Amino acid sequence: AGSLLGASTLRGLSPGAPSPHDVPVRSVRALAHPRAASESSDVAAGLGERSRRGDSSSTSRRGSFTLGRRRPASSAQTSSRALETASTAASTSAPSWKDEPAIGPLGIERAHLPRHVAVIMDGNARWASERGVAVATGHEAGVDTLRTIVRCCGAWDVAALTVYAFSHENWRRSRQEVEHLMSLLERTLVSELPSLVEEGVRVTVMGDMGMIDDNLRAAIAHAVESTETNTKLRLNVALSYGARQDIVNACRMLATEAAGGLLDPEDITEDLLGEHLASRTLPADLREPDLLVRPGGERRVSNFLLWELAYTELFFADVMWPEFGEEDFAAALGWYAGRQRRFGARGIAA
Numbered sequence: 001a002g003s004l005l006g007a008s009t010l011r012g013l014s015p016g017a018p019s020p021h022d023v024p025v026r027s028v029r030a031l032a033h034p035r036a037a038s039e040s041s042d043v044a045a046g047l048g049e050r051s052r053r054g055d056s057s058s059t060s061r062r063g064s065f066t067l068g069r070r071r072p073a074s075s076a077q078t079s080s081r082a083l084e085t086a087s088t089a090a091s092t093s094a095p096s097w098k099d100e101p102a103i104g105p106l107g108i109e110r111a112h113l114p115r116h117v118a119v120i121m122d123g124n125a126r127w128a129s130e131r132g133v134a135v136a137t138g139h140e141a142g143v144d145t146l147r148t149i150v151r152c153c154g155a156w157d158v159a160a161l162t163v164y165a166f167s168h169e170n171w172r173r174s175r176q177e178v179e180h181l182m183s184l185l186e187r188t189l190v191s192e193l194p195s196l197v198e199e200g201v202r203v204t205v206m207g208d209m210g211m212i213d214d215n216l217r218a219a220i221a222h223a224v225e226s227t228e229t230n231t232k233l234r235l236n237v238a239l240s241y242g243a244r245q246d247i248v249n250a251c252r253m254l255a256t257e258a259a260g261g262l263l264d265p266e267d268i269t270e271d272l273l274g275e276h277l278a279s280r281t282l283p284a285d286l287r288e289p290d291l292l293v294r295p296g297g298e299r300r301v302s303n304f305l306l307w308e309l310a311y312t313e314l315f316f317a318d319v320m321w322p323e324f325g326e327e328d329f330a331a332a333l334g335w336y337a338g339r340q341r342r343f344g345a346r347g348i349a350a
Contacts, residue, residue: 096194096195096198097147097151097195097198100147100148100151103151103152103154103155103156103326104326106155106156106330106333108156108333108334108337110157112336112337113156113157113158113333113336113337114158114289114290114291114313114333114336115159115160115286115290116158116159116160116161116162116282116287116288116289116290116291117158117160117161117162117289117290117291117292117293117333118161118162118164118289118291118292118293118304118305118308118309118312119149119161119162119163119164119292119293119294120164120292120293120294120295120296120301120302121142121145121146121163121164121165121295121321122294122295122296122297122298122320122321123138123295123296123297123319123321123322124138124139124141124142124320124321124322125138126138126296126320127141127320127321127322127323128141130320135177136177136180138322139180139181139184140184141322142321142322143184143188144322145321145322145323145324145325146163147192148325148326148329149161149324149329150201150233150235151199152326152329152330154199154200154201154232154233156333158233159233159234159286160233160234160235160236160282160286160289161233161235161236162236162237162238162279162282162289163235163236163237163238164238164241164302165185165237165238165239166181166207166238166239166240166241167238167240167241167242167302167303167304168207168208168240168241168242168303169242169303170240171211171240182213182216185216185219186215186216186219189216189219189220189222189223190219193222193226193227196223196226196227196230196235197226197227197230199232199233200230200231200232200233201227201230201232201233201235202228202229202231202232202233202234202235203223203224203227203235203237204224204234204235204236204237204281205220205224205236205238205239205281206236206237206239206241206278206279206281207237207238207239207240207241207278208241208245209239209240210240211240212239212240234282234283234286236279236281238278238304238305241278241304243303243304243305244306246277246278246307247277247306247307249276250273250276251273253276254268254272254273254276273307274287274307277307277308279305279307279308288308288310288311289305289308289309289312290312290313290336290341291312291313291315291332291333291336292304292305292309292312292313292314292315293315293317293329293332294314294315294316294317295317295318295319295320295321295323295324295328296317296318296319296320296321297316297317297318297320298316299316301314311341311344313336313339313341315332315335317331317332
């Protein structure tokens with residue numbers, strides 16, 4: 001999966017602070033999308049978006065995937081002050097999405113569109129290697145693609161988009177790559193937040209946030225809080241997430257409740273287990289994606305939403321994520337529109 005973090009707790013990068021491995025976004029846009037080279041205005045690095053658990057009670061459950069461990073008040077206050085400063089600067093300098101090229105009409109009836117699309121953002125490093133540029137350049141180009149796909153979802157009335165930003169296994173990556181991705185996520189959260197608010201995008205994050213540093217934690221919490229009343233699109237980010245780990249955690253929570261006499265094992269159902277999974281950041285009717293899109297040429301789901309993908313249509317594309325654009329996404333939706341979904345029955349299509 002396209003990664004967004006690394007192998008250990010990292011500190012010391014304030015929101016908006018450039019990493020020594022960062023590259024100018026405008027030059028990356030020219031590499032990934034040649035037409036963007038002639039566009040005016042700078043474009044801040046991509047669209048990283050994250051949040052806390054959906055309901056407040058779930059964050060206190062033992063073993064659950066939460067926004068992370070409680071930090072000392074002084075540290076949280078320091079992060080909050082730094083975030084306020086960075087947010088003020090970003091709100092006056094970041095370009096609006098309205099400055100981006102308009103998203104064209106899709107030409108598919110809403111009844112034939114998926115309500116929830118999940119995306120494995122794959123191929124950033126291979127895209128960079130093919131061009132002889134740093135992996136960091138590939139990640140920067142990847143967040144630019146993410147912005148485009150989020151805008152497409154908003155324009156084409158897709159209700160929810162879940163993106164695989166950083167997997168549980170991605171913690172094994174090098175510290176250098178982790179530091180760049182940490183900085184990239186902070187910067188994009190801060191710089192893109194005004195547009196997310198303006199365009200009605202609600203940000204949520206699912207995954208294990210226990211290893212995220214205070215500055216990033218503050219940026220995530222701020223994005224979640226600032227967009228919690230938005231209704232146009234649910235942007236759900238899987239960050240430090242693994243489906244197997246998620247299912248194990250859910251089982252542990254149910255086992256703990258049963259051992260404590262709070263739950264009869266006979267009462268455990270699919271729906272009850274689902275209420276203990278990380279995807280509870282989304283409304284119950286949106287938790288199972290209708291369509292999974294994976295660019296990058298691989299044909300696997302890579303420990304992503306294993307429970308939720310039971311009846312999801314799977315679309316694989318050979319194009320790398322930094323080159324995956326509006327036309328590619330439209331092609332995936334068009335493919336989905338031609339599918340017949342019977343959910344194991346006969347004569348029942350959806």
